[in-house]
Amino acid sequence: MRIRSAYLKSPWQCTLREIDLPDQVPDKHVLIRVEACGICGTDLSNAEDKLAEWQPFGHEIAGVIEKLGTDCEGLSVGDTVVLESAGFCGRCDLCRSGRVDLCNKAPHFWNAGPSLGFSDYMFAPACGVVRYEGLTPDAASLAEPAGVAYDMVKTADIQHGDRVCVIGPGPIGLMAIPIALRSGADKVVCIGRTRNRARLEAASKLGAEVLASDRSVLEHTELRHQFDRVLVTAPVHIIPEAISLLAYGGIISYIGIGNGSGTIQFDANDFHFRKLQLRASFASPALYYPIVLKMLKNGTIPADIIISHRLPLGDIEKAMALCKEDKGETVKVVIKPETPFISTF
Template sequence: MFYQSAYVKSPWNCELRTLQLPDSLPDAHVLIRIEACGICGTDLSHAENGMEEWQPFGHEVAGVIERIGSHCDDLQVGDTVVLESSGFCGRCDWCRDGRVDLCNKAPNFWKSGPSLGFSEYMIVPACCVVRYEGMTPETACLAEPAGVAYDMVKTADIRHGDRVCLVGPGPIGLMAIPMAIRSGADEVVCVGRTRNRKRLEAAEMLGARVVASDLPLSEQEELHGRFDRVLVTAPVQMIPQALRLLAYGGILSYIGIGTEDGRIEFDANDFHYRKLQLRASFASPALYYPTVLKMLKKGTIPADTIISHRMPLRDIAGAMTMCKEDKGATIKVVITPERRRASNEG
C-alpha cells in the first residue's frame, strides 16, 4: 500500500513523497492512520536552518490505530489516539526515585519509520500511544503543545492570588492562560506586539488583559516589578528584559531555545538581591497527556480559539510559508490528510 508523506529541508523546502507501507510491523509497534497534525514552532525552526538533509517532520499527532504488531495487548485496531513525543522508561534510578520527569529513555517515534506526523500513515512504538475519545482529531492533536504549556505553568508554581504576565502569545502561551487562571492567578496579563492582532484577540478571549506594544519590555516601565510569575514563550533573548517584570521573590518560567545563539546576559546582583528565580521548562518526557486531554475535552482549552486554520496535506508547503510570513493572522495551523478531508466533504 502506498501513501503520501511530507519531507522538509532547509531553507524552507517542502515536498510530498510517495512511500510504501511494510507488510509487517516491528515488535511492540503500531500503524497509525493520521487524522490531524499541528504545525509547531519547532517545525518552522527546522525548516529555516535545522535540516541539512531531507527529513520527515510533524509531531503533534492524532490518529486511529490501523494495525497492531506483537506485544500490544492493551491496544485495539480502531482506537483513536494521540502520540507522546517522548516517554520515561520506568526502570532507571530517576524513575525509581519518583523523578520520571528527568527520564526520556523510553522508545520514541522520531526514527521508528520513514514518515512522521505530516503524512497519511506513521509507524510508532506502542508505548507512545495515548487513547482519547469525545473530541475531534483536530482538537486532540493539541494535546502535545498543551502538555508543553502545562509543564511551563507547573514549573512556574503559580499560587492563588498571583499576578502573572505572559510574554509571547503563540499557541503554547495562549493555552497557558486558562491554565494559569485555574491555578489561582488573580490576574493574567499578556504582552505582545501589535502586529500579532489575532493572537492578542485570542488572549483576551481566554481571559487575559492584553498589552499590545512594539516597545521593548525594558521601556514598558509600567509593567516593571508588577508580577509574581512571568511565563516566557518568546525567544530566549527576551529573558533579561522579562526579568524586569518580576516583583520581589518572583519566578520566571520559560519554554524555548535560542534560534541562533542561546546565550543571554542579565544583572546577577539585581537577580540576587530581589530573590528572583529563573526556571527552564522542558517537556521531555512528554507528561500530563491525560490531564490536558481532559482540558481539551471540557473546553477549558477551547480548540476553536487556538486553531486558526485547517489545511490539507497537499498544502503543507503553503501552510509552512503562511506560518512564517503571517503570524498576525495565524495561531495554530492543523494539517489533515486529504482522504479524511474528502470523506468529510461527501
C-alpha cells in the same frame, strides 16, 4: 504500501513525497492512520536553518490505530489516539526514584519509520500511545503543545492570587493562559507584537489582559516589578527584559529557544537580592497528556480559539508558507489528511 509523507529541509524547503511503508508492523509498535497533525514552532525553526538533509516531520499527532504489532497490550484496532513525543522507561534509577520527568529512555516515534505526523500513515511505539474519546482529531492534536504549556505553568509554580505575565502569544503561550487562571492566578497579562492581531485577540478571549506593543519590555515602566510569575514563550533574548517585570521573590518559567547564540546577560546582584528564580521548562518526556486531554474536552482549553486554520495534507507547502508569512492572522495550523492516499503492491 505506498503513502504520502511530507519532508522538510532548510532553508524553507518542503515537499510531499510518495514513499513505501513496510507492510509488517514492528514488534511493540502500532500502525497509525493520521487524522490531524499541528504545525509547531519547532517545525518553523527547523525549516529556517536547522535541517541540512531532508527529513520527515510533524509531531503533534492524532490518529486511529489501523494495525497492531506484537505485545501491544491494552490497545485495539480502531482506538482514537494521540502520540507522546517522548516517554520515560519506568525502570531506570531516575524513574524508580520518582523522577520520571528526567528520563527519556522509552522508545519514541521519531525513528520508528520513514514517515511522521504529516503523512497518511506512520508507525509509533505502543508505549507512547494515549487513547482519547470525545474530541475531534483537530482538538486532540493539541494535546502535545497543551502538555508543553501545562509543564511551563507547573514549572512556574503559580499560587492562588499570583499576578502572571505571558510574553509571546503563540499557541503554547495562549494555552498557558487558561491553565494559569485555573491554577489560581489572580490575573494574566499577555504581551505581544502589534502585528500579531489574531493571537492577541485569542489571548483576550482566553481571559488575559492584552498589551500590544512593539517597544522593549524595559520601556514599559508601569509593568516593572508587577508580576509574581512570568511565562516566556518568546526567544531567549527576551529573558533579561522579562526579569524586570518580576516582583520580589518572582519566578520566570521559559520554553523559548534561541536562534544562533542562546547566550543572555543579566544583573546577577539584582537577581540575587530580589530572590528571583529562572526555571527552564522542557516537556520531554511528554507528560500530562491525560490532564490536558481533559482540559481540551471540558473546554478549559478551547480548541476553536487556538486553531485558526485547517488544511489538507496536499497543501502542506502552502501551510508552512502561511505560518512563515502571515503570523498576524495565523494562530495554529492543523493539517488533516482526511481521505488518505494509499496504494498497495
